Amino acid sequence: MSAATAPEQFWFDEFAARARKLPGAGDSALMEKREAAMALFRRAGLPHRRIEAFKYTDLRARLNERYDTDQAAAPAPQSALPAWEANRFVIIDGILSDARSDRPEGLEIASLAKDSLPPWALARLGAVNPQADHVMSALNLALMQDGVAIRVPRGFAALRPLHLQFLETGGEGAPAASHARVLIVLEEGASLTLTETHEAATGRRTLASRVTELALERDAALEHVRFTAAHARHDRISSLFAEIGAGAAYRLSQIQTGDGLERDDLFVRLEGMGAQFLLGALRLLEGTAHADLTTIIDHAGPGARADQRVKSVLAGKSCGIYQGKVIVREGALGTDSHQLARAVLLSGEAEAMTKPELEIFADDVKCGHGATVGALDPDALFYLRARGVPLNEANAMLLEAFLAEDLDGLSPEPIREVLRTATLKRLVAMEPAK
């Protein structure tokens, strides 16, 4: 790269100053991974708009603070969402809170801040569906402070959902950054429901660098629900890497609300016959929110199915981006891969960007993509208003209808009810179309 910019130099210095104090400093295997990751970051620098995958989201320009990585003095934040029945892991400013977390039976759990990671975790760390030159996850690995590794043993069906609750402390103070990681291994035939919430208290500027690695062995099943409530001074940079074995199924339902910067990279590799990935993303953005979802679905083996559906409701000056790339490798016969992006613009200043990309190296595949962008149907709005429904209520009704099938599809039920309520509350609060 050319000369490092000030934000990049900050991270070089940060690593130099902290490397010896980071968890696992005594573990040479882990330190090697951190060094290699930092070397990649030094080589490539922060992603910027001239890099195709980041053309809409220039992180070099946006992540421009000198971040403090020390914990805030403000009191530990609480979730605004009602609790549901689950085994809970609470991660505050990137650090797993032992006091507030459960120890579920039947699962193997390791804190990533512990000095000695179990071999199954160390082997997979940074190695699940790895992407060459993925800078932000490299920076995360280099500076990783904590997180959790979970192993669901062969054939084990975890009945109670597992809940990862990410909370960011607000209050006054210097901008703060944290780097945390989650690794989940579902062994052959294992199944799990994973819920994840990300809430940031208002106040100081915060950067949450998050990486999730999911390894689903043959016939495993993962139901993953993720909810984020961002605010204008919170930046969430998240990368998810998944490997899905033959016969395994992964469903991710992601609901994003708020007005922060959110970049989600999603790398999913479908390895063989019957592997399945379903994505349902809902984004309710307002203010100057900027949510960028960039996916690469890699059909590495034959007979796998992927279905991505991204719906956005965009108010204010918000921007919703979806870049979806599908790769069908040679020999991946019978691949079935679809993507659909639908956006409703509630203001003339909101923007929706959709970019599908297909790389197909096999015959006999079904790949499709579609996108729609528009305002709410004026005929429907008039019909509702002519019956006496006020404009803002009519807007909310139509938006709810737009999202209904996705909200109804959330599972399990207690989570569906909490997230439906939280989502509808946001919808009613969103400014009506002028």
Added chain:
Amino acid sequence: MLEIENLHVTVDGKEILKGLSLKLNVGEVHAIMGPNGSGKSTLSYALAGRDGYEVTQGTMRFDGEDLRAMAPEARAAMGVFLAFQYPVEIPGVVTMNFLRTALNAQARARGEKEIDAAQFLKAARAAAKTLNISEEMLRRALNVGFSGGEKKRLEALQMAILKPRLAILDETDSGLDIDALKLVADGVNALRSPERAMLVITHYQRLLDYIVPDHVHILADGRIVKSGGAGLARELEAKGYDAVIRSAA
């Protein structure tokens, strides 16, 4: 109750209504008949307050209040109801929920109490039964996948539930076979009342055999060119629009 004077309405820059005047007293049923393009639907949309129907001249008053200054939902809350020629399909909005939302929104706007769920359900079911609307239909998304007849029956049901003071029926007969027409007309006739006025807009006289009006007006080129009693509709049916309009000119 409704007083329209010298109404000029422009749609997409084109003048459609060119000085229409009309007066409806409470308890009366008026029919407006006219050939295609005469401005029938424009009148109904202008009264209901649809965007894009710009009143450039003249007045529309309901109970002495200027309708032009009111949003569609405010007109509805005052008791103006438009039965649509083409009811809109709204996927994801359950018919029953829509009906209750509309009823309660109107009640709130008038400063009245909202109806409770059980009471509403009972009233809605009873009204639905007389219009041969099944409960299954009420649980479906609004108008989605409904036949033409079902949509028109649902408009009549909304009218029965919302109890408007002025009902505007825009080509309610279009797309209906004779049995469906009778059913809808019976529903409408049941709502005739000394407290309510109706404006029945239609191309054909057929509907007026079932909903017999007190007054008939002929609309041509954006103006009312002739008014009369129920007999005028039959005259039209016998002679055709051209002859009647020419003799009126």
